[in-house]
Amino acid sequence: MPHPPAPRRPHGALTLALLALVGVALLLGFVALGVWQVERRAWKLDLIARVDARLHAPAQPLPPASQWPGLDVAANTYTPMRLQGRWLPGKTVLTQATTELGAGFWVLTPLQLADGGQVLVNRGFIPQALRRQWPQQDSIGAQDGTATVAGLLRASEPGGGFLRRNDPAAQRWHSRDVAAIAQAQGLTHAAPFFIDAGIPSAAPLPAPGAMSEAALAAAGPWPRPGMTVVRFHNSHLSYALTWFTLAALVIAAAVLVARYELRLRRTQRHHHAPSP
Numbered sequence: 001m002p003h004p005p006a007p008r009r010p011h012g013a014l015t016l017a018l019l020a021l022v023g024v025a026l027l028l029g030f031v032a033l034g035v036w037q038v039e040r041r042a043w044k045l046d047l048i049a050r051v052d053a054r055l056h057a058p059a060q061p062l063p064p065a066s067q068w069p070g071l072d073v074a075a076n077t078y079t080p081m082r083l084q085g086r087w088l089p090g091k092t093v094l095t096q097a098t099t100e101l102g103a104g105f106w107v108l109t110p111l112q113l114a115d116g117g118q119v120l121v122n123r124g125f126i127p128q129a130l131r132r133q134w135p136q137q138d139s140i141g142a143q144d145g146t147a148t149v150a151g152l153l154r155a156s157e158p159g160g161g162f163l164r165r166n167d168p169a170a171q172r173w174h175s176r177d178v179a180a181i182a183q184a185q186g187l188t189h190a191a192p193f194f195i196d197a198g199i200p201s202a203a204p205l206p207a208p209g210a211m212s213e214a215a216l217a218a219a220g221p222w223p224r225p226g227m228t229v230v231r232f233h234n235s236h237l238s239y240a241l242t243w244f245t246l247a248a249l250v251i252a253a254a255v256l257v258a259r260y261e262l263r264l265r266r267t268q269r270h271h272h273a274p275s276p
Helices: 013-055 065-070 179-184 212-217 236-272
Strands: 080-087 092-099 101-111 120-126 146-155 190-197
Touching: 013 236, 065 190, 092 120, 101 190, 120 146, 120 179, 179 190
Parallel strands: 120 190
Antiparallel strands: 080 101, 080 146, 092 101, 101 120, 146 190
16 A cells, blocks of 8 residues: 655745845835825926916916026926017927827927027927928018017937937937937027927817828918827826735735745644554
8 A cells, every 4th residue: 555645844044034034025025115105296286287387377487598507407397488589580390299189290480589598489380281281371471571470398219219210311300309309400699498389289189190281281271289298107106006916915025925935834743653
């Protein structure tokens, strides 16, 4: 008659110590990541509140060019600004854009200020169908009168788009890179930011594909300002819950391992106990 299998032996003290060390490291790491995401969520909510307050504030005069080197652009992003100057014809560039109206281009034209500074102004969006004839259709033309612009201060977008680099020599722009555009257009006193003309409106826009390209191009006037999208991705709460859940699973796994080891030790004691 075959002998019954010997009961499994408990793990040694060294193995259990290593498992405990790994478990503690995982637990502390997951808890730290969860706390970090909670802090990030608080920071993001505060940022959203501050930006929303800026968006609803009245437009203020643009700081003079002498203050631009010390201006904290990040802290003033989306602040409504008002500026006055003279358009510089022949200096307009088109940068690729994807908007609620579909694919197209942002129209950026520098505004020459009285104090010598130059500010790139995103005058708005034009659809893809207007790309070829746009230089001839630009209403700025050779205007040299004074223009007043109200819009949102925006930070530069250096580098280009996703997997696409700006090509200044070919005038192919995938992002609103202020420094690169200023250098390519010969702007020697350009601001380290640009202005999105117009204040975002809650008015509904036609959905992409709802109009043909020809119909959309005829639905001007173009460029269309006020299409800045102010949206912040805020998934920090779900990330925090994920990390805290993993921490709880580590605790649950530790409890299961501890109970299993205690059961093995009880079984071993019973197996080696002398028979009466």
